[in-house]
Amino acid sequence: MTTEDFIIREIQSKDNAQVAKVIRSVLIELGVPKVGTAYEDKATDKMFEHFQEKKSAYYVLEYKNQLVGGAGIAKLDNFEGNVCELQKMYFTPIARGKGLGSKMIKKCLEKAKSLNFESCYLETMPYMNAAKELYKKNGFKNLDKPLGNTGHYSCNVWMLKKL
Numbered sequence: 001m002t003t004e005d006f007i008i009r010e011i012q013s014k015d016n017a018q019v020a021k022v023i024r025s026v027l028i029e030l031g032v033p034k035v036g037t038a039y040e041d042k043a044t045d046k047m048f049e050h051f052q053e054k055k056s057a058y059y060v061l062e063y064k065n066q067l068v069g070g071a072g073i074a075k076l077d078n079f080e081g082n083v084c085e086l087q088k089m090y091f092t093p094i095a096r097g098k099g100l101g102s103k104m105i106k107k108c109l110e111k112a113k114s115l116n117f118e119s120c121y122l123e124t125m126p127y128m129n130a131a132k133e134l135y136k137k138n139g140f141k142n143l144d145k146p147l148g149n150t151g152h153y154s155c156n157v158w159m160l161k162k163l
Contacts, residue, residue, distance in 0.1 A: 003098050008107055011058040013048040018067040020045045026090040032125060057111045061095055068095040071104045073112045076121050079148030084117040101134045113163050120163060121147050123155035135159050
């Protein structure tokens with residue numbers, strides 16, 4: 001299996017159930033609280049519809065016709081400024097450690113630049129060490145406090161990258 005076996009493409013309406021399953025299975029695997037996280041977001045079950053908003057996009061990672069990950073960008077909620085948020089980036093174990101996270105981040109940030117965002121924000125959990133390292137490797141810097149209000153009060157690591 002090589003990275004060429006994985007396809008990054010825009011989400012389609014038929015992907016909703018598989019995307020929700022990936023997100024929730026990864027959250028359960030990592031022991032993430034179900035409250036104050038993406039687990040309980042209404043958008044998790046309707047990702048295609050959620051990312052039809054202007055200035056947003058969601059990409060899925062496909063392997064042998066199965067969704068094994070995804071990530072998207074959208075305007076940061078409850079924030080005055082031209083900042084997007086990297087949202088709902090989750091990969092199942094088969095997709096990890098292959099450089100696909102960096103490829104997905106690059107795809108999302110290219111889209112964010114094309115939509116004229118100035119910065120990209122993200123939130124994660126303190127014990128998600130591999131994710132934090134991936135974000136740092138891709139130019140994200142730690143912040144002392146959150147931007148906007150995503151409703152993810154259980155996520156207390158905040159990062160930002162200038163575009």
